[in-house]
Amino acid sequence: MAVPRSGIETLEILANSPLTGSELAATLRVDITQSSRQVTRLVRAGLVIKERAPDDGRRIVHFLSDYGLQVVLRWQRSWLTEMRRPLDTWADDDVNGFADWIECAVDRVRRTLPVPAGTEPDVAEQSGTRIAISEIAGNPVEARCLSAIADFVYLIGRADFDAALAKARVSLSPSQYFVLQDIGWFGPTSVSDVVSRLALDQAAASRTISFLESENLVLRTDGGSDRRSRPVETTASGASILARIRTSRLDSLRNLFADIDQDLAQHYAVLNDHYLDDVLSTADMTAVRYG
Incomplete structure (x- = not known):
């Protein structure tokens, strides 16, 4: 089955440890209603199981089913294989x-992130990568690098978007921002595709898109008389806001590394650009298909 990327994120979090509904919502940094809808879909798909906690019958905890764990491991193996591919041609x-x-x-970003309420620090900091990276890496040097990449990507995904939006002076909630970002990436796109990619409730997605439309951040393109089926895309204002948020987040990252020696920073920048160029030129796009 196809699992949206937000569903994979939930599965990866639960691969670390079983969590209650409120703990999961806090870790995902979404409201509990949105988290509950997502979990319900994953339960129906047989990926997640809900049971009473053995030590406290009043608490309902969520954990991966065997099938859910298989999906996580399969996705992680595919993703790590793509991330490793450029390193095959690099010198040690x-x-x-x-x-x-x-x-x-990883060390610097981790220090900036608050630990979600109700989540143990050691759980909050784990990338969720359950497979042995040595299975994917060609040697211990690659294994070390892949482990760091997995942790970095995970921590960036745990960013405090409320703070990022406030710093960029954008009056959007994180959920509204994610919808706008999705439309920016994939637009023109249908509302149903936004719903599928972000694992949102249809009504909630429609309300969010209507709000973004009222703020002149997105518009519905020509596509028939039925307004509900017309593709949606970002306006110039919407694209400008996305660019402002991206710039603000990049500035925050730059500030984290402002004290690094300039020659060393330049060396890192060259390696970073080399890696990103290689990833984009060699990545197998089927790696984004889950299930």
Whole structure:
């Protein structure tokens, strides 16, 4: 089955540890209603199981089914294989240098993130990567680098978007921002495709898109007389806001590394650009298909 990326994120979080509904919502940084709808879909798909906690019958906890764990492991293996592919042609010194940089980034980003209420610090900081990276990596040097990349991607996904939006002076909630971002990436796109990609309730997605439309951030393109079926895309104002948020987040990341020696920073920048260019040129796009 196809699992939207937001569903994979939930499964990866639950791969770390069973969580209650409120703990899961806090870790995902969404309201509990949205989290509950997503969990309900995953339960119906047989990926997640809800049971009473053995130590407290009043608490309902969510954990992965065997099938859910298989889906997570299959997706992680596919993703890590794509992330490893560029490293196959690199010298060990370059791979080690890139790992140094990513580990430095992980340490600095981790210190900026609040631990969600009700979540243990050691759980909140784990990337959720359950497979042995040595299965994917060609050697211990690659394994170290892949482990750092997995942690960095996970931590960036845990960013405090309320703070990021406030800093960019954008009057949107995180959920509204994610919908706008999705439309920016995939537009023109149908509302149903937004719902599928973000695992949203149809009514909630329609309300959010109507709000974004009222703020002149998105518009419905020509596509028939039925307004509900018309594709939606960002306006110039919507694209401008997305660019402002992206710039603000990049500025925050730059500030984290402002004290790094300039020559070393330039060396890291060269490795970083090399890696990103290689990923984009070699990535198998089927890796984004889950299930």
